[in-house]
Amino acid sequence: MSSLDQVYYNQKERLFSLYQNNLPQSIILSGGEVELLSDIAISFSKLIVKNNTDQTFEDFLNICSNGNHINSPFVYIISKIYLEDKKRFKNQIYRDDISNVHTFFQTKDDIGQKRVCIIKTIDDLSIEASNSLLKLIEEPNINSHFIIINHNKAKVLQTIKSRSYFLNFNKLEDEIFFKNLNSEISINRDLLNLTKGSLSLSKKFLNHDLHEIQDHFRELLNNRKLIKSNTASHYNNFISKTFDKDDDISIFFDYIYLLTSNEIKSMAIVGKENEVLKLLKISEIVKTYRNYFKRLNLDYAALIISLFYKMKNV
Numbered sequence: 001m002s003s004l005d006q007v008y009y010n011q012k013e014r015l016f017s018l019y020q021n022n023l024p025q026s027i028i029l030s031g032g033e034v035e036l037l038s039d040i041a042i043s044f045s046k047l048i049v050k051n052n053t054d055q056t057f058e059d060f061l062n063i064c065s066n067g068n069h070i071n072s073p074f075v076y077i078i079s080k081i082y083l084e085d086k087k088r089f090k091n092q093i094y095r096d097d098i099s100n101v102h103t104f105f106q107t108k109d110d111i112g113q114k115r116v117c118i119i120k121t122i123d124d125l126s127i128e129a130s131n132s133l134l135k136l137i138e139e140p141n142i143n144s145h146f147i148i149i150n151h152n153k154a155k156v157l158q159t160i161k162s163r164s165y166f167l168n169f170n171k172l173e174d175e176i177f178f179k180n181l182n183s184e185i186s187i188n189r190d191l192l193n194l195t196k197g198s199l200s201l202s203k204k205f206l207n208h209d210l211h212e213i214q215d216h217f218r219e220l221l222n223n224r225k226l227i228k229s230n231t232a233s234h235y236n237n238f239i240s241k242t243f244d245k246d247d248d249i250s251i252f253f254d255y256i257y258l259l260t261s262n263e264i265k266s267m268a269i270v271g272k273e274n275e276v277l278k279l280l281k282i283s284e285i286v287k288t289y290r291n292y293f294k295r296l297n298l299d300y301a302a303l304i305i306s307l308f309y310k311m312k313n314v
Contacts, residue, residue: 003179005061007036007199011169012064015044016057023048024165025140028122030150031169035200038120041147042069042077045116048145049074074113076104079120091295093119095128101136105144114143121149122156130157137163171197187211194258201254208242210255217256220311221263221279227312232305239300249300253290260286281314 011029018024029037043064047055049072078098080089090097101117109115119125125133137146137160148164150156177197181188183206190211191202205211213235220226243249260283267275289303 002065003176004065006176007172007180008040008169011167012040012060013057014167015040016047016060018165019044019047019055019060023145025144026137026146026148026160026164028148028150028156028161028164028166029169030153030156030166032151032171033169033198033200034121034149034151037149037169038118039069040064041118041120041149042075045075045118045145045147046072048116049114051112051114074109074115075118076101076115077118077120080124092126093124093129094126095132098125098129098132098136101133105136105141112143114145116145116147119146119148121151122160123151130160134160134163172199177202181206183211190214194262204251205255208247208251210242210252213238213256214259217259218263220308221260221282222275224312224314227308232301232308235304235308236301239304250290250294252300253286253293257283257286257290278314282311285310285314 015027018027029041031037043060043066046063046069047060078093078101080091080093081097082089098119104117105115107115119133122130122133133146134157146164148156148160174192174197177192177199178185178188180199181191181202183191187206188202191205195201195205220231239249239252243252260279264276264279264283267279285307289307292298293300293303
């Protein structure tokens with residue numbers, strides 16, 4: 001069994017059992033690893049629409065391990081829409097964004113053809129969209145199924161949860177986390193601590209070599225006098241080197257935000273109250289700039305110049 005197969009193995013086994021026995025109309029996959037859950041949802045939908053009784057659990061694991069998810073006309077995925085003119089995603093999934101689901105399920109196919117709608121994620125649905133989704137779930141068709149991704153349990157309407165099979169995906173075990181990261185042990189342990197065991201987030205950080213700035217940024221947090229006039233340009237050069245044109249640079253802001261939060265905890269443990277207060281201010285600055293970049297699509301280079309200027313003067 002590969003290390004990837006071990007990721008949420010029990011939950012995958014449970015899903016396959018549902019597929020074999022009594023497949024619910026609506027399934028909620030709930031946990032912090034939203035991207036991993038999305039991959040599992042897409043893999044499971046491929047299994048469902050094939051509707052082949054000869055499929056084995058090993059076949060399902062192979063689908064999960066294969067990252068090449070070919071679009072299927074029988075799988076409809078709903079997620080936040082990217083606004084090209086504003087260079088950002090919509091803040092929520094609105095009722096109009098799910099208006100085509102009913103038509104999707106009503107399309108005529110071969111007798112017995114199953115269809116699956118994946119919601120990524122239900123946390124992003126507006127109240128109106130959630131109520132519309134509830135109506136669709138309340139009027140089930142034997143060949144229509146929902147797979148719903150959920151991050152925060154509190155954001156699921158109880159009426160939707162009560163009509164769905166709820167499957168919880170707990171934090172990954174440390175051993176499985178380490179097996180799925182191709183990096184040095186020390187870096188893996190730092191990422192485990194920094195991301196609280198998030199495998200998908202850790203892989204993003206590794207893919208962009210963000211661990212290379214870890215020690216230096218922590219030095220700047222602990223001694224703001226080290227921030228010089230060319231500090232921002234060094235970080236901007238690092239970003240331009242490690243990120244491609246279409247990469248999501250907001251992951252850089254996520255990383256330094258987590259580094260700052262981690263440093264606050266370290267200072268609190270040793271009782272450095274004044275330093276904790278200053279780092280809390282820096283944390284809010286980083287959080288604000290992260291939101292500026294994600295929501296307003298402001299130039300990252302200008303943001304980083306301003307960020308270090310404010311950090312230095314805390």
